[in-house]
Amino acid sequence: MQPTPVLQRAIRRLALTTKQGPHNFYKGNRTGAMGSHTKYGGYRIDWKKVRTYVCPEGLGEFNLTPFVAARIEARRDNFAGTGxxxxxxxxxxxxxxxxxxI
Structure with a gap:
């Protein structure tokens, strides 16, 4: 059973999925390359392409609370060893x- 010729043309224009491509097709996860391969088998990082994340201002005053109920008591195990x-x-x-x- 095959789709109609009109649908076959429409399917060709859609994005290729891993199930439609060849057996070794890997779509990737859109992270991008941070450098390039050298002719000796190494990898050279291009520092202009490396992502850097900047923490927004005012995050230090933000009052975070743990996702634990207040009635849970902390464990107070007794460790006789020094370690x-x-x-x-x-x-x-x-x-x-x-x-x-043993």
């Missing part, structure tokens, strides 16, 4: 206390 929660010995000590075995 805090990221200490490996402290992790093994808690693991053994909760029933882990």
């Amino acid at each position: 805090g929660p990221m200490d490996g010995r402290e992790y093994l000590r808690k693991w053994k206390a909760e029933g882990g075995n």
Whole structure:
């Protein structure tokens, strides 16, 4: 089953999608190139093409609030080790206390 000849002409004028193109067609995500490839296989960045983002003025006075309910209490874990929660010995000590075995 094929579309009518009038529709076939209209379909040709529409933007090509990844399903209509060849099997290796990649449409991209419109980010653009920030430089160019060298003949030795490297990549040279053109700093005039690199995007820079400027924070608007007055954003420092903006009062942001966390997306957490006010009645949630912060965790107050007791870490006996000196390294805090990221200490490996402290992790093994808690693991053994909760029933882990080596």
